[in-house]
Amino acid sequence: MGKLVALILLGAFLALIGERLVAVREKTNAFREVEPVELQNCHLIEGLENGSEDIDILPSGLAFISTGLNFPGMPNFTPDQPGQIFLMDLNEPNPKAQALNISDGFNKASFNPHGISTFIDKDHTVYLYVVNHPHMESTVEIFKFEEQQRSLIHLKTIKHELLKSLNDIVVLGAEQFYATRDHYFSNFFLTLLETVLDLRWTYVLFYSPREVKVVAKGFCSANGITVSSDKKYIYVADVFDKNIHIMKKHDNWDLTPLKVIQLDTLVDNLTVDPDTGDIWAGCHPNAMKLLIYNTEDPPGSEVLRIRNALSEKPRISTEYANNGSVLQGSSVASVYQGKLLIGTVFHKALYCVL
Ligand SMILES: *[C@@H]1O[C@H](CO)[C@@H](O)[C@H](O)[C@H]1NC(C)=O
Numbered sequence: 001m002g003k004l005v006a007l008i009l010l011g012a013f014l015a016l017i018g019e020r021l022v023a024v025r026e027k028t029n030a031f032r033e034v035e036p037v038e039l040q041n042c043h044l045i046e047g048l049e050n051g052s053e054d055i056d057i058l059p060s061g062l063a064f065i066s067t068g069l070n071f072p073g074m075p076n077f078t079p080d081q082p083g084q085i086f087l088m089d090l091n092e093p094n095p096k097a098q099a100l101n102i103s104d105g106f107n108k109a110s111f112n113p114h115g116i117s118t119f120i121d122k123d124h125t126v127y128l129y130v131v132n133h134p135h136m137e138s139t140v141e142i143f144k145f146e147e148q149q150r151s152l153i154h155l156k157t158i159k160h161e162l163l164k165s166l167n168d169i170v171v172l173g174a175e176q177f178y179a180t181r182d183h184y185f186s187n188f189f190l191t192l193l194e195t196v197l198d199l200r201w202t203y204v205l206f207y208s209p210r211e212v213k214v215v216a217k218g219f220c221s222a223n224g225i226t227v228s229s230d231k232k233y234i235y236v237a238d239v240f241d242k243n244i245h246i247m248k249k250h251d252n253w254d255l256t257p258l259k260v261i262q263l264d265t266l267v268d269n270l271t272v273d274p275d276t277g278d279i280w281a282g283c284h285p286n287a288m289k290l291l292i293y294n295t296e297d298p299p300g301s302e303v304l305r306i307r308n309a310l311s312e313k314p315r316i317s318t319e320y321a322n323n324g325s326v327l328q329g330s331s332v333a334s335v336y337q338g339k340l341l342i343g344t345v346f347h348k349a350l351y352c353v354l
């Protein structure tokens with residue numbers, strides 16, 4: 001009798017695991033191949049070969065690019081090299097990426113930049129906020145940008161109980177930002193289990209020196225976050241749910257869900273074209289290829305553009321798609337006056353004139 005119960009339990013357990021594995025294949029789009037969508041005037045950016053996870057462009061056309069992310073489960077061609085922030089001036093006819101010098105007094109050796117966001121104060125001083133993972137922890141670093149010296153002066157490290165497993169950040173005021181937590185556990189295997197069991201313990205939080213709070217939760221894996229051009233709405237990408245959440249922002253910084261745009265690709269980071277308000281999303285068409293990296297069959301890249309996100313019928317178009325022969329693992333696409341930059345988690349970066 002006892003044996004029978006044990007067998008039934010074992011059977012149920014295996015069925016559950018089997019069902020969960022099917023769910024994981026489904027969540028990662030394990031069977032999807034990309035149909036190529038090419039752009040005419042593109043070239044790979046010299047000097048950016050090993051990741052360009054996040055890109056944020058100033059209204060003046062200066063683009064900040066974070067590189068060298070070391071993240072559990074993701075490929076990395078330069079695991080021993082610390083991360084860097086590059087600058088590119090998109091006003092130049094042939095813009096070059098140049099590493100920014102970081103002031104002394106900041107531990108550059110353990111710099112592991114992830115999401116970035118810029119903030120300009122009323123005196124026109126530019127600040128760069130960077131989600132950093134020194135020794136796999138999560139902090140937010142605030143730098144002041146010195147344009148003449150092409151350097152970043154480190155001002156402050158923010159740590160907080162709720163600032164854990166951070167992914168992306170969007171700064172809306174001096175030391176006031178939203179950030180996403182993309183997984184709950186810090187142990188990589190528990191993180192995998194968390195995804196397999198679909199725990200949905202990730203969230204969006206609001207930080208200010210006076211108040212820190214969770215403002216949206218229940219995401220499978222909250223990833224890219226950004227704000228609409230009119231600053232009234234917050235857009236959050238849930239990478240494993242393959243969708244974008246649109247939320248209304250209130251004066252007390254709370255968020256209320258408005259709608260979800262469902263897609264068939266794993267959405268990483270989001271940016272908004274300042275001229276049109278369109279959302280541009282860097283996506284992973286098939287995340288299984290990202291998790292199990294094979295040079296013969298590499299992960300591809302996909303860039304989606306969402307027009308009229310707030311309307312009844314947003315228009316979604318694929319602006320670029322590649323099977324990995326040119327660009328692998330696109331994580332962000334950012335536009336500035338007809339120029340497009342596409343960044344990747346660990347691979348190259350593409351510059352296109354649209
Ligand atoms: C990228 O990584 C490869 C392999 O480690 C290395 O040979 C190459 O120099 C790196 N490129 C840059 C621009 O850092």
Ligand SMILES: *[C@@H]1O[C@H](CO)[C@@H](O)[C@H](O)[C@H]1NC(C)=O
Nearest residue numbers: 100101102103104149150151
């Ligand atoms: C970076 O800054 C340091 C200290 O301010 C300086 O010594 C160094 O020459 C700078 N490097 C570059 C490439 O500008």
Ligand SMILES: *[C@@H]1O[C@H](CO)[C@@H](O)[C@H](O)[C@H]1NC(C)=O
Nearest residue numbers: 054056115116117168269271
């Ligand atoms: C995504 O893009 C936005 C807007 O450019 C930026 O603020 C944010 O830091 C980016 N995050 C990631 C993880 O790519």
Ligand SMILES: *[C@@H]1O[C@H](CO)[C@@H](O)[C@H](O)[C@H]1NC(C)=O
Nearest residue numbers: 036296297298322323324325
């Ligand atoms: C990717 O596409 C190129 C042509 O666009 C093709 O030559 C190559 O075989 C494809 N690679 C894979 C792994 O499918």
